[in-house]
Amino acid sequence: MPLLEIKNLQVEFGSGAHAARAVDGVSLSLEAGKTLCLVGESGSGKSVTALSIAKLVPSPPARYVGGEILIEGRDVLKMSSRELRDIRGGLVSYVFQEPGASLNPVFRIGAQIKESLKYHRPAAANDTEVIRLLKLVGIPAPESRLRNYPHELSGGMQQRVMIAMALASQPKLLVADEPTTALDVTIQAQIIELLGDLRKQLGMAVLLITHNLGIVGDLADDVAVMYAGQIVEHGPVREVLQRPLHPYTQALIQSVPDLEAEVERLTAIPGTVPLLGSFPGGCRFHPRCPKAQASCSTQAPELASVKAGRRVRCPLWDSLLEPQTVSHRA
C-alpha cells in the first residue's frame, strides 16, 4: 500500500454554472520514503492538489467534487475535523513558499516550534528538543536563536525554522510547496540540499511542488507535470527529463536556459496558461502546442500508460517523438 494515493481528485471553485475546476482528475501515488515532484506553471493546479492532501484548501469557496485522497489507506476527504488535525502536521507536514509570512511575527521562533511539538508530541515539547530540531536543519548556535523573533532571521534561516516546525512531529510525508521560490539562488541550493539530506536521514516521503525544473533532477525519484488542472506527463525523473513525451514537457525543458549553449533569446512557450474556468476544448494545451493537429482541438486526450510507471496525455506522443527532439538536455 502506498503512503499516499490520490485517485481522480476533482476540486472546483464556485458552484453552478460559474464553477471552475482547478484540479480535474488528478491521480498520483507516492511510496514511503520516495520523492515526487509536481511541476507546472502558476495556475496549473499543483498547489491546490498539494493542499488538498490535508484538506487545507478553504471550503467554501473550494469544493471537493470527486475522488479520493488516501493516506495510509484512509480517505482524507471523509475525515472529521478531529482526525484532520491529527493528520495535519502529524502524518503530513507542510513547508510553504514565503517563510517570512508563514511564521507568526509576534512570537519567538522557539515558542512556535514548541507549539508544533505540543500538538503531536507533547512529551517532547521542551527546549532540548527544539534545539535538536534547529540543529537538524542546520541553524548555527541554535541555543541563542530560540528567543529570536522571525524578523530577526534571514529568509534562508526562516525557511529552516519552517522546516524544523514541519519535522517536529516526525511526519511520514513532507509537502514542500515551492519552498525556495522566495529565496535567492544560493540559499535555494542550500535549502534543496537540506531537504535531500533530511529525506535520506529521516526516511520520509517528500512531495515537492515547484516550477523550477532545475531542482527537480537533484531531488526527485518521480516527476508529474501538470497543465491546466490535469497531469499531462508522469514518470521516473530521469526518463521524463531525458525523453519527455508530451509537447508541453518538451517545451518546459527547452525553456530552461543552458549554461554552455550561447543563446540570443531564451526559448519560451508562446501564450499563457488558460485562466481557471476558461480552459479550451479538446486538448487543453493545443492553442500553445507547436505540434497541434486538427483533431487536438476536438478530442480531449486521456492520460494513457505508455509503459510501466510512465503516463502521458497526448495521443500523438509516439509519432511526435523524434530521436533528437531534446538533445540539449541529454
Next chain:
Amino acid sequence: MSNQNPATSLPDSKGWLGGLLRNRLVLVGGCLLVLLGLAALTAPVWVKAGLLLDPAQQFPTGLDEDGMPVKASGQFLVGTDNLGRDVFSRAIHGTRVSLTVGVAGMLTAMLIGVVVGVVAGFRGGTMDLLLMRFTDMNMTLPGILLAIAFAGVMDGRTLHLHPSFLPWHWLDVKLERGMVSLFLIIGFVCWPGMVRVIRAQVLSVKEREFIMASRALGASDARLIFGHVLPNILPTIIVMAAMLTANTIMLEAGLSYLGIGVPAPAPTWGAMITDGQPYFITAPHLVIVPGLAIVMTVLAFNLIGQGLQEVLDPKRKV
C-alpha cells in the same frame, strides 16, 4: 569614533515600557491617569486622616446667612455646594465612580465587541452576515437614548429568570440602579462600535500565511483564534480600549447629569453639575470643578489612546 552607528547611539529602549514612556502623549496621559487613580484609591484614607472633608457631611459653616454656597476658603478648598458639602472632596470621590463605571463599562463593551467581531470575522458566511446585521441594527439606535431606555427598566423590580414552578431563586435578578447596572448598560450601548474594527482586523489576519501554516500543523480553530489571531490584533484592541474608556466616562457623566446614573447621595460628576446648574451665576465653582474633572479624565484616556496608537499600531491612522 565620530561616525557612530545612529541606531546604537540611541538610548536603549528597555522593552515595551521604555518605548511607551518615550511617547509624550502616553507620558502626559499616563501621569494624569496615575494621579486620578491614586485620588480614587486613597480618597477614604485622606478623609480618615482628616486631610479631606467628608463628602457627604453638610457643614453648618458651608452655607452663608442667605443659605447660598460659600466660596473657596481655608476650610473649603474650592467652596461648598448648595447643601453645604465640600465640592473638592466630592469631586475627588466622584473619580471613584467615574473610573470604576468607565473601566468596567469599557471591559463589558470590549468583551461583547471582541467576541462578536472575532466570531463574525473568523467564521464568515451566514454567521458573519447575521452577526453584522445585528450589530448594524444596534448601531442605528442612539447610545444615550438606548441607555435611558435601559435605565428606565431599572425600577427595583425583581426579574425571575427561572420557570415559575422551579424554586431557582439564584437566577433572580433585581433591577435596580447602581454601579453594576450602570456599567452593564454602558457596555451594552458601546459594543457595536468595536465590532466593525475587530472584524476587519480579524479578516485581514486570518488570510495571512502563518494562519494557513499553523492550520497545516494541526491547530484547531480555537487555537488559531486565541494563539494567533488575538495576539496579532492585540495592539488594536488596546488602543480601542483606551479610546473607548474616554467615551464610557463621558456617557457615565451624561447619564448622571440626566439623573439616571448612580443614585444620590453618591458623589458623581454628572449629578454635581446638575445640582450646581441653578447656582451657575453666583457660585460657578459648583459646575466648573466637576466639569474640569471630566475633561481631565477624558483627556487622559484620549492622550493615552493616541499615544498607544503611535507606539503599537503606527500604520493605522485615526
